[in-house]
Amino acid sequence: RSSDLAIWLFHQLRQRKELQSELSILSKLQRHTVEYDLVMKVMKMAVWRIDVQSQTITFESDFRDVVGTFHFSSNTPLEEFFDLVLPQYRTQVHSTLQDLMEGRVDEGHEQFQSRLPHSDQIHWQEAYATIEKRDLSGRVMVIVGTLMMIDNQKMIESALIEARNHAEESDRMKSAFLANMSHEIRTPLNAIVGFSDVLSMAQNDDERAELVNLIKQNNAHLLRLFDDMANMSKLEAGGVAVKKEHFHLNQL
Numbered sequence: 001r002s003s004d005l006a007i008w009l010f011h012q013l014r015q016r017k018e019l020q021s022e023l024s025i026l027s028k029l030q031r032h033t034v035e036y037d038l039v040m041k042v043m044k045m046a047v048w049r050i051d052v053q054s055q056t057i058t059f060e061s062d063f064r065d066v067v068g069t070f071h072f073s074s075n076t077p078l079e080e081f082f083d084l085v086l087p088q089y090r091t092q093v094h095s096t097l098q099d100l101m102e103g104r105v106d107e108g109h110e111q112f113q114s115r116l117p118h119s120d121q122i123h124w125q126e127a128y129a130t131i132e133k134r135d136l137s138g139r140v141m142v143i144v145g146t147l148m149m150i151d152n153q154k155m156i157e158s159a160l161i162e163a164r165n166h167a168e169e170s171d172r173m174k175s176a177f178l179a180n181m182s183h184e185i186r187t188p189l190n191a192i193v194g195f196s197d198v199l200s201m202a203q204n205d206d207e208r209a210e211l212v213n214l215i216k217q218n219n220a221h222l223l224r225l226f227d228d229m230a231n232m233s234k235l236e237a238g239g240v241a242v243k244k245e246h247f248h249l250n251q252l
Contacts, residue, residue, distance in 0.1 A: 096110050109128050199211045
């Protein structure tokens with residue numbers, strides 16, 4: 001009887017250890033699921049799975065801002081997914097997915113615009129995909145992936161591109177402005193230098209007075225050019241208040 005009791009105790013201890021081990025594994029899985037869901041919520045992602053053989057897609061979770069963008073029932077035909085992708089992106093998205101399904105690549109990444117089901121709203125989406133399962137012959141069986149809304153990212157990209165183009169155009173305009181201004185400045189400056197050299201050769205007071213007057217005119221013209229450049233700088237810096245008023249164009 002003592003031997004039977006020892007065997008029974010050993011069996012109970014082994015069962016207890018096995019149960020504790022299973023509970024530990026279950027606890028880790030539950031914690032992993034909580035962490036997984038938390039990451040998906042923070043990243044605002046949707047997770048989907050494609051059955052290659054049946055050509056169907058299933059969304060397992062969707063934490064995007066606009067829920068329902070591609071949120072279908074389980075095992076929805078892929079064609080319904082592609083119908084919401086805008087035509088200009090449909091061919092590229094289909095090609096990338098086809099490469100995955102045929103095993104030519106292991107991972108895929110695309111950015112595209114899509115409509116909401118039963119709506120005219122259009123949003124930017126970013127998709128990542130990878131092969132999850134193959135059969136014994138190496139054929140792809142299951143593809144998994146994620147979707148993210150990237151409307152804000154695209155707005156920022158567009159703003160940066162516009163700012164860059166504006167800066168480049170501004171740089172070209174300033175280069176052209178400086179080239180024109182150098183020519184405008186050189187004209188009166190040459191006159192001032194030239195007439196100053198000739199001034200000492202004047203034959204009489206009338207000729208001397210005429211040369212002095214020409215020098216003064218070109219000095220005034222040169223000063224106006226510098227004033228214009230200073231006003232341009234003030235305008236760009238927002239230091240000049242511009243007001244509208246009527247004027248006579250001929251007089252100006």
